Amino acid sequence: xxxxxxxxxAATFAGGTDYRWDDALPCFGLRIYPSGRKAFVxxxxxxxxxxIKVLGRYGVLTVDQARRRAREVLAEVTLGHExxxxxxxxxxxxxxxxxxAERYLRDHAIPKKKPKSxxxxxxxxxxxxxxxxxxxxxxxxxRDDISRLHSSLGATPYKANRVLALLRKACNLAEAWGxxxxxxxxxxxxxxxxxxxxxxxxxxxxxxxxxxxxxxAEESEVESPVALAAIRLLLxxxxxxxxxxxxxxxxxxxERQVLFLPDSKTGAKVVPLGRAAVDVLEHQRIVQGNPYVxxxxxxxxxxxxxxxxxxxxxxxxxxxxxxxxxxxxxxASAGAGVGMGLPIIGKILGHAxxxxxxxxxxxxxxxxVQAADxxxxxxxAGLGEIPSPLE
Numbered sequence: 001x002x003x004x005x006x007x008x009x010a011a012t013f014a015g016g017t018d019y020r021w022d023d024a025l026p027c028f029g030l031r032i033y034p035s036g037r038k039a040f041v042x043x044x045x046x047x048x049x050x051x052i053k054v055l056g057r058y059g060v061l062t063v064d065q066a067r068r069r070a071r072e073v074l075a076e077v078t079l080g081h082e083x084x085x086x087x088x089x090x091x092x093x094x095x096x097x098x099x100x101a102e103r104y105l106r107d108h109a110i111p112k113k114k115p116k117s118x119x120x121x122x123x124x125x126x127x128x129x130x131x132x133x134x135x136x137x138x139x140x141x142x143r144d145d146i147s148r149l150h151s152s153l154g155a156t157p158y159k160a161n162r163v164l165a166l167l168r169k170a171c172n173l174a175e176a177w178g179x180x181x182x183x184x185x186x187x188x189x190x191x192x193x194x195x196x197x198x199x200x201x202x203x204x205x206x207x208x209x210x211x212x213x214x215x216x217a218e219e220s221e222v223e224s225p226v227a228l229a230a231i232r233l234l235l236x237x238x239x240x241x242x243x244x245x246x247x248x249x250x251x252x253x254x255e256r257q258v259l260f261l262p263d264s265k266t267g268a269k270v271v272p273l274g275r276a277a278v279d280v281l282e283h284q285r286i287v288q289g290n291p292y293v294x295x296x297x298x299x300x301x302x303x304x305x306x307x308x309x310x311x312x313x314x315x316x317x318x319x320x321x322x323x324x325x326x327x328x329x330x331x332a333s334a335g336a337g338v339g340m341g342l343p344i345i346g347k348i349l350g351h352a353x354x355x356x357x358x359x360x361x362x363x364x365x366x367x368x369v370q371a372a373d374x375x376x377x378x379x380x381a382g383l384g385e386i387p388s389p390l391e
Contacts, residue, residue, distance in 0.1 A: 001020065001021075001022070001023060002022065002023050002024060003020065003021075003022035003023075003024070003028065003029070003030060003063055003067075004063060005062070005063050007020070008020075008030055008038065008058055008063060011030060011032055011038065012032065012036075013032045013033065013034050013036060014032070015178075016178055017031075017178045018031065018032040018033075018178070019031050019032075019041065020032065021043075022067070024067075025067060025070060025071070027042055027043045027044060027070065027074060028040070028041075028042050028066070028067055028070040029041050029042075029043065030058060031054075033095050033178070033179065034095075034103070034177050034178060034179070035095050035099050035103070037057065037095055037099075038057070038058035038059075039054050039055070039056065039057050039058060040054070040055040040056055040057075040058060040061055040063075040066035040069070040070070041053065041054055041055060042055055042069070042070040042073045042074065044073065044074060044077045044083075045077070046077055046082045047082075053073055053083055055069045055070060055073070056069070095137065095138050095139075095179055096134065096135055096136060096137055096138060097129075097130070097133040097134055097135075097136050097137070097138050097141060098130055098134040098135065099138065100138040100170055100173075100174055100179060101125045101129070101130060101134070101170065103173075103177070104121075104125075104169075104170045104173060105118065105121065105122055105125070107173075108169075108173060109121045109122070114263075116242070121166055124162065124163055124166055125166070128149075128153070128159075128163055129149070129163060129166070129167065132145075132149050133145065133149075138171075138174050138179045138180060139174075139179060139180050139181075141171070141186050142186050143186040143187075143188070143189065143190065145186065146164070146167060146186050146187050146190050147190050149163070150163065150164050150190055150192075150193075154193060157192075157193035157194065157195050157196075158195055160192075160193055161192040161193055161195065164187060164190060164192055165192075167186075167187050168185065168187035171184075171185045171186060171187055172185055200321065200322055200323070200326040200329060201326070201329050201330045201333040202319075202322065202326070202327075202330040202333075206317070206319060206322075207330070209317045209318060209319070210313070210314075210317045210319065212317070213313055213316045213317040214228055214231065214232065214313065216316075217313065217316075223309055223312070223313070224303075224309065226284075226294050226295060226303055227294075227303060227305075227306055227309045228309075228313075229280050229283070229284060229294065230244055230245065230294045230303060230306060231306070231309075231310060231313065231324075231327070232280050233277060233280050233281070234324060234327045234328070235327040235330060235331060236274060236276050236277040236280065236331070237259070237271055237273065237274075237277050237331065238327075238328050238331030238332060239259075239261075239271060239328070240325070240328065241306065241324050241325065243261055243271075244293075244294065245294060245302050245303050245304070245306060246292070246302055247259065247261075247292065247293045247294065247302075248291045248292055248293065249286060249291060249292075249293055250291065252281060252293060254273075254278055254281060254282065257272060257273040257274075257275075257278055258270050258271060258272055258273060259271040259273065281293065287299040306324065307324065310324050
């Protein structure tokens with residue numbers, strides 16, 4: 001087609017990497033991005049490699065101005081010079097990382113991730129990533145850019161690695177959407193920091209202190225009985241806090257002793273219930289018109305604010321460093337402590353990756369030693385008395 005203002009105005013994104021080339025000057029064209037932004041480009045060969053240079057954004061340059069620039073570029077190539085493109089030029093012409101972030105949230109995070117995860121992605125983008133990369137063209141973001149930001153967050157390795165993971169996903173999507181060339185993800189070869197795993201388990205003595213405090217709080221009625229029951233169920237099932245607080249009566253089958261969770265972190269899962277967990281649920285009062293097992297204040301919605309209650313409970317039990325999530329770890333450690341196999345523990349906890357359960361492998365040492373002791377005792381009995389060593 002003849003590239004004119006009328007043709008450029010009418011052009012809309014048709015999918016993939018969308019170029020419209022000029023019939024009068026075939027190396028000159030218009031690139032249309034999924035966002036609707038348009039940029040003039042010129043295609044040329046330099047040292048036997050085909051390259052495309054962005055000339056400027058449509059609307060900033062007219063068609064005639066861009067065509068003249070294209071001819072200048074082609075003249076440089078004919079003289080054996082490679083035209084240069086400044087980073088600012090690219091940023092002016094191409095979708096920025098801020099545009100990519102907006103589409104990432106709209107087309108990926110919000111429709112495909114859980115609300116809490118999507119909200120965390122939005123927070124990381126706004127607080128950390130956009131201040132660094134917002135004005136840079138998504139296509140121009142480099143490995144050096146990524147490395148510098150990741151290194152600057154080295155004091156908080158967990159945060160740094162979450163930021164890196166988000167950037168990696170966003171840049172993968174940028175390739176799928178035609179905003180970056182295939183195979184150009186700048187996060188490639190940027191190594192995440194080593195993270196120190198935080199695994200805190202309640203010892204028998206600590207568990208006893210927690211039990212005393214929970215009983216006293218129930219008897220004195222200083223804390224919500226609904227909240228105290230929720231804490232007990234967290235420990236007795238190994239479930240995540242969100243799974244328990246949002247638990248509905250329709251998901252509870254006391255006769256079969258299971259919970260049917262349709263939307264856990266790892267998808268739908270069935271949680272088996274021990275007798276103690278069933279007892280907790282049987283003592284929960286059903287609030288008419290409220291579907292939640294642990295209703296909120298006034299019987300409306302589900303319980304919120306459990307963290308503040310837990311902080312008071314753990315302070316009274318002298319467990320200042322124990323998080324609510326550590327009750328889940330304690331459930332797993334108790335399973336390993338009684339000789340339960342890691343596959344069984346992982347199944348109960350709903351781990352999608354066996355490697356997640358493997359962190360508890362060292363806790364199974366005591367049961368193995370006990371088993372070895374029983375076996376050796378039986379064999380030793382058959383051998384008879386072991387003679388004393390000669391002096």
